[in-house]
Amino acid sequence: RAKRPAGAPDKKIAKPVTKVGIIGAGLMASQFATLFVRRLRVPVVITDLDQARVDKGLDYIRGEIATLLSKGRISQDESNRLNALVTGTTDRADFADCDWVIEAVFEELGVKQDVFADIEQYVSETAVLATNTSSLSVEEIGAKLSHPERLVGFHFFNPVAVMPLIEVVKTPRTDDETLSTAMVTAAKLKKNAVITRDTPGFVVNRILAKVLGEAMHAVDTGTPFEVMDHALDPFGLPMTPFELLELVGLKVGAHVLDTHHAAFPERFFESANLHELAEYGRIYERDDKGKIKGFDKKAVKIV
Numbered sequence: 279r280a281k282r283p284a285g286a287p288d289k290k291i292a293k294p295v296t297k298v299g300i301i302g303a304g305l306m307a308s309q310f311a312t313l314f315v316r317r318l319r320v321p322v323v324i325t326d327l328d329q330a331r332v333d334k335g336l337d338y339i340r341g342e343i344a345t346l347l348s349k350g351r352i353s354q355d356e357s358n359r360l361n362a363l364v365t366g367t368t369d370r371a372d373f374a375d376c377d378w379v380i381e382a383v384f385e386e387l388g389v390k391q392d393v394f395a396d397i398e399q400y401v402s403e404t405a406v407l408a409t410n411t412s413s414l415s416v417e418e419i420g421a422k423l424s425h426p427e428r429l430v431g432f433h434f435f436n437p438v439a440v441m442p443l444i445e446v447v448k449t450p451r452t453d454d455e456t457l458s459t460a461m462v463t464a465a466k467l468k469k470n471a472v473i474t475r476d477t478p479g480f481v482v483n484r485i486l487a488k489v490l491g492e493a494m495h496a497v498d499t500g501t502p503f504e505v506m507d508h509a510l511d512p513f514g515l516p517m518t519p520f521e522l523l524e525l526v527g528l529k530v531g532a533h534v535l536d537t538h539h540a541a542f543p544e545r546f547f548e549s550a551n552l553h554e555l556a557e558y559g560r561i562y563e564r565d566d567k568g569k570i571k572g573f574d575k576k577a578v579k580i581v
């Protein structure tokens with residue numbers, strides 16, 4: 279029998295996950311909430327700043343469960359069970375018995391630091407804390423924690439239901455039990471997990487920021503949107519660079535690019551136009567069903 283490769287986490291030391299707490303009820307969080315409840319079949323509680331945000335997240339999750347039912351992926355019984363397992367709250371005290379807490383709040387270091395410092399008051403000392411940050415330093419996110427050894431990066435890709443990868447980000451402080459729990463949890467979610475170092479953009483976004491950043495820079499320096507949007511066709515990617523930027527979210531995309539520029543100014547461009555596009559909110563004009571009709575005329579004029 280093949281031996282466990284050196285450095286691979288020992289599954290035997292993984293902690294059980296019996297209740298999942300999710301901080302942030304936005305699109306990413308709602309998407310992975312559905313995945314957690316479907317694959318782990320344990321109670322999942324989501325929270326956000328106010329009840330309206332929590333309700334929006336719950337509606338999204340229940341919509342995804344309804345889609346799974348309508349596609350015949352789950353039975354009516356299973357759908358009922360999953361719906362019953364998902365709850366929302368604005369009271370973090372409801373996280374007291376969670377042994378896995380993951381956050382997907384706004385990509386701002388101070389916000390995430392405060393979220394974890396606060397949640398640590400409610401959960402047990404052994405609960406694993408995970409962050410879905412796309413490019414901030416996981417170690418810095420845990421700077422205010424009393425137990426930073428139980429913090430790990432757990433980075434999903436959009437759309438969560440379809441993208442097969444999770445980046446598990448190990449900080450210099452992450453302990454073996456936490457890493458092992460993250461790897462076992464990823465496997466239970468039926469995702470491939472790779473362990474990455476805690477460096478800006480980890481592995482995937484470092485590449486993505488390069489590709490999308492260069493595409494944006496080409497437009498910033500005079501290449502028309504229509505030309506750049508087809509320039510990657512030879513690679514057979516499922517989406518054009520600007521479709522991918524809209525999928526990721528223009529604000530998230532601009533933030534990821536800024537993080538990379540700050541860390542490696544000689545390798546990544548800044549784009550003031552991308553920030554303006556993010557404020558405007560879109561690049562394409564779409565029909566009611568979301569199908570692209572062409573470039574948005576005002577968006578094109580921003581550049």
Ligand code: 3HC
Pocket residue numbers: 349411412434435436437438439440441483486516517522525526530534
């Ligand atoms: N949520 C849930 N499921 C979705 C979905 C969504 N938002 N979008 C698509 N799907 C599902 C569909 O329901 C369908 O599932 P089915 O086979 O069970 O019916 C399946 O995906 C395929 O969808 P479609 O047939 O409608 O469309 P496509 O074949 O064109 O695929 C796509 C859509 C999967 C989004 C494909 O275009 C794709 O892979 N795009 C690239 C996405 C990508 O690169 N993501 C990574 C972004 S980087 C990131 O997230 C990191 C962050 O930190 C920045």
